[in-house]
Amino acid sequence: MDFSEPAEATQIKKALDDFIEAEVEPLEAEHPEFLGEDYQRHIVDEDHYQVPEYREVVEEIRQKSVEAGFYGMDMPEEVGGGGVDLVTSAIVAEHLANRPPGFHSAITGGAGGPTKVLLACTEEQREEYLDPLMAGEITTCFALTEPDHGSDPHYMDTTAERDGDEWVIDGEKYWITNAPYADFAMVFARTSGEKGDYGGITCFLVDADQYEVEKVHRTMGLTPGGQAQLRFDGARVDEDAVLGEVDNGFGTAMSWIGGGRIKIAANAVGTAQFLLDTAVDYARDRETFGKPIGHRQGVSFQLADLATDVQQVRQLYRYAAWKIENGERARMEESMAKLRGAELANHAADVAMQVYGGAGFMKDAPIEREYRTARVLRIFEGTDEIQRRTIARELI
Numbered sequence: 001m002d003f004s005e006p007a008e009a010t011q012i013k014k015a016l017d018d019f020i021e022a023e024v025e026p027l028e029a030e031h032p033e034f035l036g037e038d039y040q041r042h043i044v045d046e047d048h049y050q051v052p053e054y055r056e057v058v059e060e061i062r063q064k065s066v067e068a069g070f071y072g073m074d075m076p077e078e079v080g081g082g083g084v085d086l087v088t089s090a091i092v093a094e095h096l097a098n099r100p101p102g103f104h105s106a107i108t109g110g111a112g113g114p115t116k117v118l119l120a121c122t123e124e125q126r127e128e129y130l131d132p133l134m135a136g137e138i139t140t141c142f143a144l145t146e147p148d149h150g151s152d153p154h155y156m157d158t159t160a161e162r163d164g165d166e167w168v169i170d171g172e173k174y175w176i177t178n179a180p181y182a183d184f185a186m187v188f189a190r191t192s193g194e195k196g197d198y199g200g201i202t203c204f205l206v207d208a209d210q211y212e213v214e215k216v217h218r219t220m221g222l223t224p225g226g227q228a229q230l231r232f233d234g235a236r237v238d239e240d241a242v243l244g245e246v247d248n249g250f251g252t253a254m255s256w257i258g259g260g261r262i263k264i265a266a267n268a269v270g271t272a273q274f275l276l277d278t279a280v281d282y283a284r285d286r287e288t289f290g291k292p293i294g295h296r297q298g299v300s301f302q303l304a305d306l307a308t309d310v311q312q313v314r315q316l317y318r319y320a321a322w323k324i325e326n327g328e329r330a331r332m333e334e335s336m337a338k339l340r341g342a343e344l345a346n347h348a349a350d351v352a353m354q355v356y357g358g359a360g361f362m363k364d365a366p367i368e369r370e371y372r373t374a375r376v377l378r379i380f381e382g383t384d385e386i387q388r389r390t391i392a393r394e395l396i
Contacts, residue, residue, distance in 0.1 A: 003315075008084065009091040016070065016096065020104060023064045027057055028102050035102060037363040043224045048216040049180055050225035061106040062113075066136040070107050072114035074259075079126070080134040081114065086259055087321040090266040094314070097270025098277075100366045101373075111226075112139035112178035116259065117186060117203070120244040120252050129184060129205055138183035143173040143206075143230055144253070150175070151386050153188065153250075154196050158232065160189035160204065167191075167204065167242075169235040172214070175380075179228035180213050187211075187232070188249050202242060203249035210235040221372030257381075259324065261334045264381050265317035265341030268374075272310050272348035275370060279303060279352040282359075299355055306351050313340045332394035339387035342377035349374045 028035060033042040034054055043054050050058075065071040074089035075081025084092070096104050118130045118140075132138045149155045158171025169189050179185070185206050193200025215229040244252035280303055283294030293299045320333035349371040353360040360367035378384050 005091060006085075006088050009088040012070075012073070012084070012088065012092050013095045015068075016092065016107070019065075019068055019070065019107070023068075024061060024103055024107070027061065031057055040224050044216075048218055048225050055181065057103060058106045061103050062109075062136045065107045065109075066134075071109055071136055072134050073108065075114050075116065075134065076119070079114075079119070079130060085325050086262065087318060087325055090262050090317060090321045093263050094266040094270035094273075097267040098274045099270075100274070101369055105223075110178070112141060112182060115140070115142070115186075117142070117243070117253060120203075122240070124240060125205060125243070139178055139181060141176050141178045141182035141185045143176050143179070143185040143187045145175050146172060147174045147229075151383050154198060154201070156188065156190055156195075156201070158187070158189040160191050160202060163236075165239055166236050167239070169204065169206065169210075169232045169237065171232050173230040173232075175217060175227050176230055177227050179230055180216050180225060183208055185211065185230065186243060188253070189232075192247050198250060200247050201249040202246050203244060203252050204237050204241045205243050206232075206235060206237055206241065210237065220375060221369065222376060259321075261338040261381055262317050262321050262324075264377060265313065265320075265337035268341035268345040268377055269310060269314045269317065271370060271374065272306070272313075272344045275348040275352040275367070276303065276306050276310060278366065279306075279355040283355055293355070302351050302354065306348055309344055309347065313337065313344045316340060332391050335382070335387040335390040335394075338382065339384055339391070342374075342384060345374040345377050 031053070033039070034057070043050055045051050062071065069082060072080065073082035073084045073092070074086070075083075077083040093108070096107065114130070114133050118125075118133070121130050129138075129140070133140060144153055144156075146153070146156050146158065148157065156171070158169065158173065160167045160169045169187060171189060173179075173185075173187070176185070185208070187204045187206045188201055189204065190200055191202040210232075212231045212233070213228050214231045216225055217227040217229065218224070219227055243249075280294070283299050283303065284292055286293050294303070316333070317337040320330050320337045323330035323333055349367065352367045353371055356365060356367050359365055362368065382390075
């Protein structure tokens, strides 16, 4: 067994640090209002949309990232990506997460950037959607979740019916990241079969002028203005809007879901490492009753356990990524990594808050925001319960 970090990952991490220092940190210094204690009230307007000034910063970082070759780095070279494998890209995701909240999420694209689901594009679809997406000229969103069927999309209410050479889409999608700003959406709708059937779901590429952003959600912890509810009232798309095969939308999506869950686990490890390091530094400096609190077992043992947990989940997500890269089935390991990663981030935020005490509860420290942000990791991309169900099914 080789536990060494891939050389490419080490090189990319160094290059990203240089990029962040040269291009991202100056923008963060110019816009402290978007990162300070009152960031929530400055990022969005009265309708909860992100303000133009904030969008301009995100767009500038995106364009600089495209020029530097970081944007879409895990996409294949034949579509303009960097061809970085899953193990390397997950390690890079961990590295990017191991820092205070900032603009760095725009570097690799995030939820609005390139996704391997779009490798199912036809040549015409690639020219219209994937190529400009890779170039950072447009963004997208993944419209699968519905209000009544978050963890069970097989029962989705959104439908698409044929009308001549067109499809007519009706329904609602909730909690869709980047939906307020996407130029097109990957929309999943039932095209045949009965509710609950695995088959009969089709993915469509739908331009933003064909649907309505009905509501921008206000969320706990996440960057304000990033998620929205979409409504499709008789949205019409041509036959060439179908991504992949009709009635096989989930087959298309599953090519991406596993890697997405591993990236969440990697992100959680990076966040937990940041919180651990922050708590350790504080425990060294903070003194009570004549000595640093880090010298007291009540504090130091919590940090020791957290450090152990971080290392465990780090190895777990990397093993899952390694299995996928070697063509092995890794459904169970993906879910294990996502489950434990989500729990780890929440536990790390709790430990850091406890070590900081009252100071961690204040908005001038990063702990409070990370505490709120971590909670969603146990919900999106499959809840903890869904991950446990998947693990149990794989076992049995």
